[in-house]
Amino acid sequence: MLLKNCNALVFDKSLKKYRFKIKDILIKNGKVAKIDDEITGDNLMTVIDMKGKYVTPGFVEPHCQVGLNEHGSGIMGKDVDESSEAVNLNCYALDAINMLEKGFEDFRASGITTAGIFPGNNNVIGGFGTVVKCCGSVVDQAVVKKNAGLKVSISNLSKKDSNIKNNAPITRMGITALLKQTIFSSIHDGTDDMKEVIEGKLPIVVYCQRHDDIMTAIRFSKEYNLDYKLVGLADYQTVKTEILKEDKSFVVGPIMRYGDSEETRNRDVYTVLDEADMGSLGSLTTEHPVINGRYIGLQGGIAVQNGLDYYKALECLTINPARFLNIDDQVGSLEVGKDGDIVVWSGLPLEPLTKVEMTFINGDIVFDGGVL
Amino acid sequence: MKAIKARKIYTYGEKYIENGIILEENGKIIEIGTDIELPGDIEILDYSDKVIMPGLIDGHTHVGVWGDGESGGGFDGNEMSRVIAGDVHIIDSINIRQKSFQTALEGGVTCVQILPGSSNAIGGTACVSKTHGASLESMIINKDSGLKGATGENVKRRHGQLNNHGTVTRMGVASKIRQYFTDSKNYMEKVELATEKGETFKKELLYEAGVKVLKREMPFRVHAHRHDDIGTVIRICNEFNIDYSIEHCTEGHLIKELVGGQKATVMLGPGLTSSVKVESANYTDKNPKILSDAGAKVCLITDHPFLSLRYFIHYAGIVHREGLSFDDTLKSITINPAVALGVSHLVGSLEKGKDCDLVVLGGEPFTIEGRIEGTMVNGTCVWER
Numbered sequence: 067m068l069l070k071n072c073n074a075l076v077f078d079k080s081l082k083k084y085r086f087k088i089k090d091i092l093i094k095n096g097k098v099a100k101i102d103d104e105i106t107g108d109n110l111m112t113v114i115d116m117k118g119k120y121v122t123p124g125f126v127e128p129h130c131q132v133g134l135n136e137h138g139s140g141i142m143g144k145d146v147d148e149s150s151e152a153v154n155l156n157c158y159a160l161d162a163i164n165m166l167e168k169g170f171e172d173f174r175a176s177g178i179t180t181a182g183i184f185p186g187n188n189n190v191i192g193g194f195g196t197v198v199k200c201c202g203s204v205v206d207q208a209v210v211k212k213n214a215g216l217k218v219s220i221s222n223l224s225k226k227d228s229n230i231k232n233n234a235p236i237t238r239m240g241i242t243a244l245l246k247q248t249i250f251s252s253i254h255d256g257t258d259d260m261k262e263v264i265e266g267k268l269p270i271v272v273y274c275q276r277h278d279d280i281m282t283a284i285r286f287s288k289e290y291n292l293d294y295k296l297v298g299l300a301d302y303q304t305v306k307t308e309i310l311k312e313d314k315s316f317v318v319g320p321i322m323r324y325g326d327s328e329e330t331r332n333r334d335v336y337t338v339l340d341e342a343d344m345g346s347l348g349s350l351t352t353e354h355p356v357i358n359g360r361y362i363g364l365q366g367g368i369a370v371q372n373g374l375d376y377y378k379a380l381e382c383l384t385i386n387p388a389r390f391l392n393i394d395d396q397v398g399s400l401e402v403g404k405d406g407d408i409v410v411w412s413g414l415p416l417e418p419l420t421k422v423e424m425t426f427i428n429g430d431i432v433f434d435g436g437v438l
Numbered sequence: 439m440k441a442i443k444a445r446k447i448y449t450y451g452e453k454y455i456e457n458g459i460i461l462e463e464n465g466k467i468i469e470i471g472t473d474i475e476l477p478g479d480i481e482i483l484d485y486s487d488k489v490i491m492p493g494l495i496d497g498h499t500h501v502g503v504w505g506d507g508e509s510g511g512g513f514d515g516n517e518m519s520r521v522i523a524g525d526v527h528i529i530d531s532i533n534i535r536q537k538s539f540q541t542a543l544e545g546g547v548t549c550v551q552i553l554p555g556s557s558n559a560i561g562g563t564a565c566v567s568k569t570h571g572a573s574l575e576s577m578i579i580n581k582d583s584g585l586k587g588a589t590g591e592n593v594k595r596r597h598g599q600l601n602n603h604g605t606v607t608r609m610g611v612a613s614k615i616r617q618y619f620t621d622s623k624n625y626m627e628k629v630e631l632a633t634e635k636g637e638t639f640k641k642e643l644l645y646e647a648g649v650k651v652l653k654r655e656m657p658f659r660v661h662a663h664r665h666d667d668i669g670t671v672i673r674i675c676n677e678f679n680i681d682y683s684i685e686h687c688t689e690g691h692l693i694k695e696l697v698g699g700q701k702a703t704v705m706l707g708p709g710l711t712s713s714v715k716v717e718s719a720n721y722t723d724k725n726p727k728i729l730s731d732a733g734a735k736v737c738l739i740t741d742h743p744f745l746s747l748r749y750f751i752h753y754a755g756i757v758h759r760e761g762l763s764f765d766d767t768l769k770s771i772t773i774n775p776a777v778a779l780g781v782s783h784l785v786g787s788l789e790k791g792k793d794c795d796l797v798v799l800g801g802e803p804f805t806i807e808g809r810i811e812g813t814m815v816n817g818t819c820v821w822e823r
Contacts, residue, residue, distance in 0.1 A: 135714060137712070137713055137714070137719060138713045138714070138715070138716055138718065138719020138720070139716060139719070140714075140715065140716045144714075322710065322746075322749055322752075323746075324541070324742075324743050324745075324746035324748070354712070355712030355713075355714055356712070357710065357711065357712070358710070358711065358712040358713075361710050361756070364710070364752060364755075364756065367752075367806050368749070368752065370806050371806055371809040372809075376806075416806065417805060417806055418752060418755035418756065418759065418804050418805065418806070419755060419758065419759045419804055419805070420759075421759060
């Protein structure tokens with residue numbers, strides 16, 4: 067397939083930044099085969115003229131619950147927090163993802179092609195996350211990365227479900243004690259996946275919002291030489307020097323969500339982000355369904371309204387989350403050899419009034435808003 | 439007295455004047471136009487590179503009565519001790535020092551209706567308030583703006599499953615609402631008879647609000663998401679011949695002929711969230727367009743804090759993107775809610791004689807450039823970015 071005259075988001079080598087440029091894009095066998103000023107197709111090829119359209123790589127939602135926390139189905143469709151134990155080392159999000167859930171449809175229609183799906187925030191250890199492409203009906207076929215890391219939560223939420231039953235942890239020090247004991251136990255009789263975590267080959271993905279919880283996450287991870295990534299970060303401003311010093315991928319958001327609990331009250335959009343803060347490591351999340359993934363572009367636009375550089379905002383939705391999930395060799399930018407995950411926009415992406423007109427995953431059209 | 443200049447001033451819906459001037463005195467607009475002679479020493483606020491529109495109005499919020507990121511004890515929206523709480527008034531729960539009033543100003547929202555929550559079949563009386571002022575009394579512009587009611591999941595969960603208050607089913611919820619208005623009617627007749635005869639009678643606080651609704655002094659404002667709940671609201675309100683607004687009306691698009699045919703006032707939203715609840719499964723951003731076309735009076739709502747008031751204008755942008763005309767979208771966050779809340783003589787448009795409540799935007803509404811730069815209530819700048 068050949069996409070002609072795209073106003074495509076590509077890497078400008080001299081600026082060392084992403085910019086929109088008029089390009090033709092050739093897709094072969096589900097991969098981007100060529101990007102050039104002018105590509106001539108042969109007769110057998112499907113050619114689509116994208117004149118006047120903006121074209122970006124598919125968005126990557128780094129930390130969400132699509133398919134786990136099902137649309138419109140109440141408690142029976144909620145497979146997010148196991149909560150029968152505070153530590154769930156044998157739980158895998160992979161076993162609970164409903165690929166036919168409406169959330170995936172919304173994702174495709176909003177330009178999200180890849181999703182990092184993790185257990186919820188209500189347990190100290192929720193289980194392992196996974197990364198999928200947002201199409202198809204069989205999760206095993208959609209998997210990009212089967213094991214994306216162990217979900218940990220250091221927050222008020224991870225005390226909540228235990229408090230109801232008067233089980234541990236009741237306090238923040240109780241949370242850390244459980245984490246440490248889990249490491250001790252796993253060194254002796256852990257699963258293969260837990261051994262990888264202990265060896266630092268598989269990251270822990272830590273949900274933490276308050277400044278002290280963020281510092282606890284960093285302290286604990288360093289003490290046991292774990293690879294770690296942080297998500298949430300309502301108090302980002304307070305401890306950002308400490309976060310950035312660590313040189314680890316992190317996820318902020320959802321910024322559109324109001325600080326609805328005590329620990330997220332500093333989730334203040336006006337102070338959160340600037341270009342230097344986000345760099346090549348920071349990503350934005352909707353944490354779908356906290357904010358529906360449908361509004362991922364709008365949230366990016368709001369970040370721009372509040373001071374984030376426009377192109378940096380696009381990076382926070384594409385290449386940076388791909389790095390967060392360790393799949394940046396496969397998705398996250400329009401580049402020869404990467405997957406044919408492409409979004410066609412009616413106007414400048416992230417503008418509130420711009421629509422997704424078409425979405426491709428692995429070179430296949432998975433959403434068509436009426437262009438063809 | 440001061441003059442406010444702007445590159446473009448939206449006055450009423452999409453109607454605008456270019457390079458306009460608003461003349462303000464004592465919080466009111468005393469003149470608006472292009473050719474206005476200004477006294478020499480007048481204070482001038484110059485927004486010549488910016489766009490001004492009327493202050494936004496949100497007809498369904500819980501500003502000042504919900505926890506909102508502050509420590510526990512701040513949840514004063516649902517008097518859940520009883521399924522029929524016609525005796526409570528939201529005015530007695532509002533904390534004007536709570537940060538949501540500040541959030542409202544950051545979102546360009548200058549006027550809100552504050553309602554009790556939706557746990558109770560009858561939730562209590564609502565009021566309409568400005569979002570800035572020295573005291574609650576000085577902020578309120580309609581003290582008794584409606585009686586809150588609710589149908590569907592919330593009432594069933596709270597009073598059916600958690601407590602056994604006789605609302606296990608939808609028909610149970612409807613029976614409670616019907617009983618309330620029947621009792622209120624009996625009370626009203628008793629009071630009228632006693633007054634006629636010059637006899638004394640014992641006042642019943644519970645039914646005072648119901649009587650106001652029956653006399654059409656204020657509307658019944660009922661939480662209804664699912665199409666059948668919406669149908670039940672319309673049925674009961676027509677039985678008692680009372681004014682009503684349908685709050686949320688999420689599945690209104692599935693029964694647009696019924697809702698549109700009634701010319702019902704619909705308070706649509708919150709947008710930009712998710713439909714995890716069963717009763718909101720058929721949420722669509724196209725609902726405002728569909729119901730507007732069908733003849734309903736459309737207002738958008740945030741249900742703050744469920745969508746932050748900071749993003750009210752962004753929600754409206756998405757609704758416009760999904761088909762509601764520019765004019766109707768602007769009206770749905772300004773003059774339409776002003777009419778629905780009974781305060782259009784004061785707010786909802788920028789006209790001579792009305793309150794000087796406005797928002798300053800960096801550019802056209804619903805664009806990245808058009809972010810909210812400042813908010814004015816009663817002629818005073820109360821927030822600037």
